[in-house]
Amino acid sequence: MYQLLLRFNDQSLMACSVQMYGGLMAFAEGENQNPYYLVAGTKPSPLTEAFSADYFNELISSVKPTLSLKAFLATEQRIPGLGNGVLQDILYEVGIHPKRKVGTLSSDDAKALYLSIKQTLTSMVELGGRDTEKNLYGEPGGYQTRLSSKSQNEPCYKCGDIIHKESFMGGSIYYCGTCQK
Template sequence: MLEIPESIVLSKEINESLVGKVIRYVKANQSPHSFAWYHGNPENYDELLSGKTIETARPCGGMLEIKAEDCKIVFTDGTSIRYYADRNKAPKKHQLYIEFEDDSALVVTVMMYGGIWAFTEGEFKNNYYQGAIDKPHPLSEEFDYTYFRSLYTDKCENLSAKAFLATEQRIPGLGNGVLQDILFTSGIHPKRKMKNVEEEELLNLFSAIKSVLRDMVEGGGRDTEKDIFGEEGKYLTYLSRKTYLTPCTKCGQEIRKANYMGGTIYFCEHCQK
């Protein structure tokens, strides 16, 4: 799932491996998916993009944006992006297939849900996309403690820590995946009400957002996710499906999990309060 670390890592890989490639052919919606969202008619993607040169890629929160001359292609959380140096090795089932003139290909599949938006620059309007562009990135200088503290308003008091971090696009791209290690590092339980979080703990939470995301990026992404070449990230998650029922790295107690707010949370009952 694309979240902040993956969007940074994958955009860097695309800039290193795809910039300068010319699009020869595009097929969208080859394998129809009820929760694959396109901009306009996906049958028009080939006419829109063919002949265009890949110029750059950039992360936008938990989204990834590719610029191809006067067009942009945006992938959201829920998409899986793979690059194949030999197009013949690409899978037959996909939601987007981009073939380049050098016989390589970029293939995008949607897991549970995801957006695959191709459009002429300036034409597309979407609040989530625009918010991801406009709001300070957690690893930027603009995202300082004053800004982070401003996100915590009176309306947030009865929210859980998970809801505060991962809903309402307060921090675009910070989702249920990366928040696990952030809350573990700061010692806050994902179900804990924000009104019970002290100022010092808020400062620790802010620091954890910065440090954990930085470590995830430097590690090439999380070990639960894959890059455009299909390789797992080298950042070893503390809390994830890979560490469930293993000893906590701090206290040795078993890592637990629960269903909460439409997703799975992992936690240490001893270290997170």
């Protein structure tokens, strides 16, 4: 099944299908007035140098201290490209629970979280994406995803405890209750 089929002059085809939630749109530059699209274009990608430790600390100070880490990282297009899928591993790597409040982060926590965003995303990109997703040719990525829908009730890579799944803020969160506080 697909929502968009592109037929090229050389008879080749590209079929595009959306899983779960998404949109496929084509616009001439300047025509798309969608607020999420517009705001995402004004903020630095976490893979660029403009996304510095200072910038990240300013971002933390700009939100309410009661905001959860999940909401901070993955809503309002605060960090373009960082969504619920990659969020799980970023927090897992630093032992931070997705429901934890931004205001409870120490400066060391904030530094570790910043490095995890950079390192986790860079390694996902360098390895061709997460192994839970497929590329244009239907091949899975080379990044071994730590937390995804496949990890529920599986043992934690670090401590062997069971990975929990919970509904939170209109999506699922996965975490290890022992490693993530």
